[in-house]
Amino acid sequence: MAGSYDRALTVFSPDGHLFQVEYALEAVRKGTCAVGVRGQNCVVLGVEKKSVLKLQDPRTVRKIVMLDDHICMAFAGLSADARVLVNKARIECQSHRLTVEDPVTVEYITRHIASIQQKYTQSGGVRPFGISTLIIGFDPNEKIPRLYQTDPSGIYSAWKANAIGRSSKTVLEFLEKNYKEDLPKDEAVKLAVKSLLEVVQTGAKNIEIAVMTSDSVIKNMEIEEVEAIVSEIERQKEEEAEKKKKPSGSSNS
């Protein structure tokens, strides 16, 4: 059934699927995990860094990119597609500043990226972008943190916390269980790292964290800081494991 309806993009299947778009979502699920957490006055992006091959220069592989002074983006899926989309978004950010003399709002640029992704699901001879994006930022002159997600179909929505890419289901379940409203900065970062650790086995060296605070300052955390947080989390895990053991121990004696 799927066979003849998944070739061209602009063809619906009898049961209402656009198979190319769904296959694009599969491509996203193959990409490395990215997670976003909204705090009370900050927003955190965390990405799983693919293990850098020995001869590769790690500085040239960046998964968190800046779209404008006050907006940051992480993606999951085909990096080359991301490059094209990021470029279009950056041009739009500057073009908006030129015509309207105001920086873009997070919702505006998300809508712009989503509409580009949608256009490529309704044209002939093109394929959809194989990426989902997490867009974070603060609207100009506002202190409210924003987190949005787009996907290859062109849908976008705002989130309190979200995960995309490999094992995103697991991470999202973890976030649903552990998310609390109005997290302070440290807690939000910890939550992001904790949720990534669910899927990243190798620890801090494969995690990259960026934090944006209400003064629109984007801070890429140093690996030492991330390592410190990871060891703190592991210490807490051990403490809780100890506590769980103790009652059974005392009941024995």
Added chain:
Amino acid sequence: MDCLLGIVGKDFVLTATDTSAARSITVMKKTEDKSRNLNKHIIMLYAGEPGDTVHFAEYVQRNVRFYEIKNGIELTPEAASKFTRRELANSLRSRKPYSVNLLLAGYNVKTEVPQLYWIDYLGSSVEIPFGAHGYGAYYCLSIMDRYHHPELTLDEAKVLIKKCIDELKTRFTMNLADFKIKVSDKDGIREITV
């Protein structure tokens, strides 16, 4: 008539622009800023056809910012001047060319060298130690010739620019309002008074 002045010192660039916006016999504004900061260390002063000036300056400003976000690195004054010059040269052979004269003043943080570029509406660009656009050039270039030297300190430059402004007040027929004076050095761009 707009007057733009620029002086390169030991480790800074000093720029001065008049601040009057006038059309024919009426002065509309006496506090006009005829410059745009392209990035942390580059100032672009503009003069010429009203409308064209701000349009072109903001266009260059946005493109410089886009380059920096895309490549993660600050443009040097030389690169910015080359980009600007090329845009003007392309515009010259279009249906309606931009009629804008510019002074591009900047501090190159990598080589720690201050630079000043004189760019005109025909797309010619030269790097200069000091220069001016407009009628002011006729009066001020000779003063700058006389007193400028490569090791100029900020205080000496302030004295020099004051000499130029006083000369214009004495000998130029138009009543130019106060001048806006900016400095670009390793710490960035700031406005000063002389």
